Every structure is written in C-alpha cells, then in structure tokens.
Amino acid sequence: MRKLGMIGGMSWVSTGIYYDRINRIIQKRSSPMASAPLLIESVDFCQLYGLREEQDWKRASEVLSESAKRLEDAGAGALIIAANSMHKVYDDVAAAVDIPILHIADPVALAIKRAGHKKAALIGTRNVMTESFYRKRLIAHGIDLSPPDMANVETLHGIIYDELMIGKASRDAERKLKTIITNKEQEGAEAIVLACTELNLVVDVNANVLPVFDSTRTHCEAAADWILQSE
Template sequence: MRKLGLIGGMSWISTSTYYDRINRYVRARVRAPASAPLLLESLDFSLVYRVTEDEGWEEAARIVTASAQRLEQAGAGALVICANSMHKVYNEVAASVGIPIFHIAECVGEKMKADGVTTAALFGTRNVMTESFYRKRLVAHGVDLLPPDMDYVEQLDRIIYDELMLGKVTRDAQRKLKTMITVKEQAGAKAIVLACTELDMVVDIDANVLPIYDSLKIHAEKAAEWILGAG
C-alpha cells in the first residue's frame, strides 16, 4: 500500500472522520487487521479559522503549503487537504510540492458526472457557496448549480463555524438543513452537495428527498483507493 499524507485540524472533528473512513475502506478492501499507512499533520485551526481578508488567505496558503512540504519530505506519496474551504488555496499548495493533491471538488464532480447528475444545490461555508474556486470545478463536470440563497449562506456559515466545528449538534440545525434540502428540491435541484466536512453531522445521508453527495465520504474513498494502488 502507498503512504498518504493528511493535512488536518480544519477542524480536528472532521479530520478524525477522515482517518476512520479511510481505514475502514482499506480494511474492507484488503483484510482485517489491515490499516492504512498515513501521515497526519493536524494544524492549529485558530490560525486559519474563518478567514475573510486577502492577507488572511495569504497566511493560510503559507501555513497549508508548509504542512504539505513537511508531509512530502516525511514520505507521503500523495496528499489530501481535509477541509473544503481550504481548497481556496489549493493551487498555491499544489504548486509547492512534487506529489499529487486530490482536490475535493474534483472528486465530487467526477462522482456526480458518473451518476449523471446535472443540477444540484451546494451547501457549505460562505466562501465555498459564493466564490468560484469550488463551484467552477463542479460546473466543469457538467453540474449546473442553483444560485446560492444568501439567507441560507448566513445560516449555514453560522451552524458550521459556531456549532459543528465545535462538536455541537442540535435538533434545530438538523431541522434547518432538512428544510433547506426540501426547498432546494422544490427549486429544481436533483441532488445536494455537502461541501463542508462537518455537515454530515446534521444531515441524514440516507433519509432525504434528494441524493446527498457527502464531500468527505467521496474524498476519503478517493484517498483510500489511491492507497490501494488505484489512480
């Protein structure tokens, strides 16, 4: 098996889910007690938390780039950034290392294209929902994304940063997400993209009116397949 590097800590809660899912996938494909060869660097999230200004993103790029370079030097043959929003600095980070970094939106887009999904709604943090760095990758795979509802953008950003990234799961958040999904279905969406690695904490993937594309699950499976020699 090949050794994968994980840039985590953004948040550590979702990073632990990456670790769990990658190992479970590998064990299911190989045999017990097999486990995935991983290098994990968990960053201090307070250094890159809720970045909004250009200078902040420059610093975030520097921090994530340094992590990628350390993991490459430590022997990782490929990398994943265990967060959706931090893929805003993907190009800078990818250019700084000589090993592949699996872009989370590319993985989601490939899966949706294979499933024939052409219209979807995107749920995530403010920058993921409103900026082009993430959306354009899905569009390039033939997925037409509904325009972001700014009221939902505000609600989701608050739920993600003030609750889920702190490990807090509430019934109110679960109800709000269920309502949002129903409204998007009525607006013409044929699928929902959970473009935040914590949103599966409040969305029942298998009990909704629309197919749910969980970015963390898809990303982790892509990483596990690479570990096992695919791709």
C-alpha cells in the same frame, strides 16, 4: 499500500471523520487487520479561522504549503487537504510540492455524473457557496449549480462554525438542514453537494428528499483508491 499525507485540523472534528472513514474503507477492501498508512499533520485552526482579507488567505496558503512540504519530506506520496474551504488555496499548495494533491471537489463531481444528475445545489461555508474557486471545479465537470441563497448562506455558516466545528450537532441544526434541502428540491435541484466536511453530522446522507453527495465520503473513497493503487 501507498503512504498518504493528510493536512488536518480544519476542524479536528472532520479530521477524525476522515481517519475513521479511510481506515474503514481500507479494512473492507483489503483485510480485516489492515489499516491505512497515513501521515497526518493537524494544524492549529486558530490560525485559519474566519479568514476574510487577502492577507489572511496569503497566511493560510503559507501555513498549508509548509505543512504539505513537511508531509512530502516525511515520505507521503500524495496529499489530501481535509477541508472544503481551504481548497481556496489549493493551487498555491499544489505548486509548493512535487507530489499530487487529491482535490476534494473532483470525486464528488464524478459521483454526481455517475449517478446521472446534472443540476446540483451546493451547501457549505460562506466562501465555498459564494466564491468561484469551488463552484468552477464542479462546473468544469459539467455540473450545473443552483445560485446561492444568501439567507441560507448565513444560516449554514453559523451552524458550521458555531456548532459542528466544535463537535456539536443539535436537533435544531438537523431540522434547518432538512428544510434547506427540501426547499432546494422544490426549486429544481436534482442533488445536494455537502461541501463542508462536518455537515454529515446533521444530514442523513441516505435519507433525504434528494440524493446527497457528501464531499467527505467521496474524498475518503478517492484517498483509499490512491492508497490501494499499485505503483
């Protein structure tokens, strides 16, 4: 198996989900005693929380780029950034290393296409839902995205940062997500993209009015594919 590097800590909750899920996939597809050869650097999320200004994102780019270089130097053959919102600086981080970085949006777009859907609604943090860096990656794969509802944007952003990123998953958050997804179905969406790595804590991916494509799940599948691929 090939050695994969993971930039985590954004949040530690999602990094734990990644570690568990990747290893379960490897165990299922390889051998009961197998575990994934992973190098993990968990950054301090206090440095990367609530970024707004351009200089804040420049600092985030530097933090993640330095992390990527350390993982490359330690022997990682490819990298993943275990967060959706931090893919805003994906191009800068990718340019800082000589190994590939598996983008989180690509496998979820491919999963939607394989399922035969063309129009999806994006659910995640404020910058993921409203800025172009993530949306254009899905659109490039031929996915038509519903415009963001700003009331939903603020509700979701609050749930993610005030609850999920610190390890809480309330019934109220579950109800709010179910309502948002139901409304998206009524507005004509064919699928939902969970573009936040912690949202699976309050959304049942397998039991909703619409097909739900979890970016964490598809990213972990892509990571496992790379690990198990022959040189």
